[in-house]
């Protein structure tokens with residue numbers, strides 16, 4: 001028999017998650033007290049009370065405590081925290097946060113538009129004709145992949161199969177996509193060919209590249225400026241954009257007028273305060289420089305912290321600027337301490353709590369805090385540098401900020417009826433196709449058997465009617481309704497209705513083809529339109545094709561333990577939340593009894609879990 005262990009005495013809970021951070025009360029109330037709290041007659045009623053009833057009681061209690069429904073996550077799917085791998089926030093001791101597009105969210109059109117304009121100016125300086133280049137933010141979405149060999153941008157599914165593609169600013173047709181990518185999978189490790197759009201900073205770069213590909217195709221980029229290859233062009237555009245990030249002009253303009261670029265959100269400051277007051281060490285680790293970081297954080301946080309007598313620096317136990325991620329997670333780089341308000345630095349050997357540094361490494365941070373691995377959660381927006389590397393190299397737990405998730409979830413709700421109708425059409429096609437395949441196989445077997453025995457088509461089976469093939473196929477025989485499913489699967493009946501000959505079979509097959517082609521005339525355009533509420537060219541961020549995950553979603557699953565649209569979505573969950581990943585449904589989890597299959601709505605999916613995190617402690 002398994003002896004129950006008090007969770008307070010165990011290092012991990014029954015799911016293997018650390019119990020660090022558990023609340024240890026000196027005194028425990030009597031069991032009557034528990035019943036009173038939950039409105040139960042006895043403590044054991046917890047086993048029998050229906051879940052729905054308990055949920056209502058929980059809701060009432062929260063409202064009684066003055067916590068209105070709008071301040072906790074239920075019912076706000078676009079602001080929920082989603083979980084790929086179970087994470088117990090209560091046991092996390094250190095929360096590291098990235099700044100740009102994580103702690104500070106920018107108006108993408110304003111920031112990327114400005115970066116685009118500066119990139120264009122840099123291209124002009126390099127000798128390109130740039131007239132007419134204008135920022136079109138909806139040309140790309142995050143998670144797409146640049147094919148630098150062919151001058152294309154593609155959307156791939158989780159296997160790397162290309163589902164949609166554009167060459168320059170031209171959408172490629174379905175057949176063109178198949179011809180180009182039908183025999184190859186996108187492999188992100190082939191960095192010479194593919195570049196993944198990891199962050200919203202990639203938007204300006206990708207849009208500029210697409211427009212420049214058009215120009216290269218028109219012969220409008222002189223060979224003296226760049227070699228006539230899409231790869232060389234990518235390098236040129238990247239260089240033009242890189243300069244906007246590292247040369248001071250763009251950032252100086254933003255510092256002059258942060259209100260034009262930064263989206264303010266008071267809950268961000270309160271969320272960090274909650275985490276800090278729950279005893280967690282907070283770190284800020286950004287690639288931005290000190291002057292820019294100081295200006296952005298002052299602008300977005302100090303106004304909300306003033307009431308607490310605090311400034312942004314007071315939130316953090318350590319700040320690291322110019323961290324040079326990804327190198328920060330790969331190497332031990334020199335460390336400097338920023339010692340004056342105007343950013344003067346001196347080299348130091350070790351990091352320590354309470355200070356502001358430039359450079360250094362994740363290893364130095366762990367050493368300074370004496371905390372490492374999965375006791376640290378890092379929150380960022382860049383899939384590779386913030387999530388993948390922190391996890392692969394240091395086993396830090398990771399949270400990805402995906403602001404577009406808010407629009408995506410709203411678009412998915414609007415597009416639900418479209419997807420239902422599309423799935424129904426596809427299921428109809430599958431049903432007709434199944435009939436077609438069976439009939440085709442029957443014809444093949446009959447022909448083979450006729451050849452083998454030099455005889456004619458077998459005589460009709462006893463009791464079969466002279467109905468046409470198509471009416472026989474659509475009538476509900478005992479086999480089709482599932483009652484004798486097993487019997488049907490063990491005996492092979494090659495017989496045909498009376499009067500059926502090869503010609504009539506062919507006629508029926510031809511009719512079925514016409515039915516399927518007719519279905520295709522609607523399915524094709526509907527597939528192209530799927531997800532247009534999010535982006536008319538690329539569809540949804542998280543999906544590829546009707547039923548599968550996009551490569552972006554796959555990357556999230558691999559590298560981000562949780563993901564959400566904003567850091568302050570954590571505010572609604574408390575710093576002690578237990579984010580539990582949804583149970584994974586497998587292809588064979590569907591109930592495969594024949595009756596269940598017939599009864600199921602055709603558009604029903606095996607996987608109906610929303611994936612929204614449970615957050616009970």
Ligand SMILES: Nc1nc2c(ncn2[C@@H]2O[C@H](COP(=O)(O)O)[C@@H](O)[C@H]2O)c(=O)[nH]1
Pocket residue numbers: 098099100101201241242245246285286287288289325
């Ligand atoms: N050198 C480059 N810098 C870039 C690029 N894309 C963005 N950036 C800059 O990095 C930081 C991001 O900071 P973080 O807080 O998210 O770590 C910001 O200052 C950007 O301007 C790039 O392609 N090259």
Ligand SMILES: [Mg+2]
Pocket residue numbers: 098099100101102380381382
């Ligand atoms: Mg960032």
